[in-house]
Amino acid sequence: MAQMSPWLRSARLPMLGAMLPAIALIAALVYFTAWAVTYSFTNLELTGFNSINWKWIGFDNYIRLFTRNGFLGSLWVTVVFTFFSALVGQSVFGFALAASMRRIQGWGRTTVEVTIMLGWLLPDIVAAFLWQATTSTNGFLNTLIVEPLGFPAYNFLASNALAVVIIANIWKGTAWSYLLFSAALDSISREILEAARVDGATGLQRIWLVTLPIIRPHIATNMLFITIWTFTYFPLIYALTGGGPGSATEVLSIFMYHQSFGVGKLGYGAAISVAMVIIVGALSIFYLRQLKEPK
């Protein structure tokens, strides 16, 4: 920490002044957060009588989360989406890819890396358009594979929307886990793995008993980030299915958007966001403890 040099003493006031815009915007961010929490205890609506003459209704919105249809179903869709696309898909697949790519160098590696990076770099809405075009009845999945095999064209988005959304998100998001696990695997010394091999450990044992415990902090870090992102993810799913058909892909962020700006129940929408924050917060604490725990 720098002691107060004459230079800093002379510059102190203008420097503090330069911080003011940032302080104002940060104050706004904190204020908005507090405001969102406050909303959740009112019956505020987007239009009509309750948009002006709103009143406090205590915990009614929160009780509604559990007594009305919608929230619990949407929570379940979100859990399924997060579990399969983030944990099983991006994490496990990203790890498998990183582990197998270690043996491959040169253009093969570059090709695979650039390819999965492209998915990650693509704007969400472009990814949504691509997957809609891929899976539509005249998309290339049908014209190239399903129809040549003699089956009638299959409308994937009508019948298996959640699966399509999950696969699209794996396709889009694996690069992050892949890069993180690649860096983690690079940090393991070859001697340790070689020693385990000499001691007669099989490939699976080496991964399970040597590699995974060493990179445990990286796994927890990865889980933390992708769970937060996936649990609250909106654009790709919304642009691909709009939450449908019915409410088959209505994850919590879309449910909140529909309740707030479709139905116009802003108070209820705010309660949904608060519930999302609480769930994500609890999951984060869980992962952070995994991160700390020595083993």
Place this chain on the structure above:
Amino acid sequence: MESYSRATPLTAIALAFVAVIWVSPFAWLLTTAVDPKTRGILEIPHAIGIDNFVRALSGTAGIQFVNSVWLSVGTATLTVLVAAAAAYPLSRLNLPGKNLLLWSLVLLRLLPAAGIIVPLYFTALGLHVLNTVGVMLALTVLNLPFALLLLKNFFDTVPIELEEAAYVEGASLWQIVTQIVAPLSRSGIAVVWFFAFTNAWNEFLLPLIFARTANTFPMSVGLFAAFGDHGAVDYGFLAAYSLVYAAPAVAVYFLLRRNLNTGFAGVGVKG
């Protein structure tokens, strides 16, 4: 190393398979975009032409491109200016609890942005900025915690001795900041600028709520509105539009690749 080489052919086949699955949507996008007579299926283009790209950059689509550039450049510049002005004093001055403050801000920001959409909407409505400027301000607010933390850590690595020497030589604060600190921090500032640029370029939810007419949409909402129109789907136009929209986001990454990889290594080390 024998066990490694034995596994290789099978692994190579699996990886090739993965690469094909990953790349085929892109192949479709490319062949569709360059084919003026496309039928929207994956095939060798009938002809190669730029008709689709011309349509994707003219009329409303062209305006939306300009909107996106304005929104992203504006957000990135505003974020860097506000964040740098605060991060530099945070790095230099001995303010109590500044690290705790920064980290709690970043934690606050990890929470879903969707949660504060409603207050943002009302504030923008009240300030009459339910437009691109409103999105710009909102994104700056949302970007600020990360930008502050990144820039503060970056300024910490710039040695203070140079500034002290300049001060002794009689340089003013403004001269020191613009002629010593700024040039030394170029790469850090660039990373934050492009980070905010990409964020704004990809942003969908805020303009979806803030922008009302096709002429004010950025490309994210423009593309969504175009393929949301369930009429005859104009695949050639949409594919070209997608490529135009995706190109800057991809280009920025490859420009900054080395810096970003260092960032990833940092994530790994901190664990």
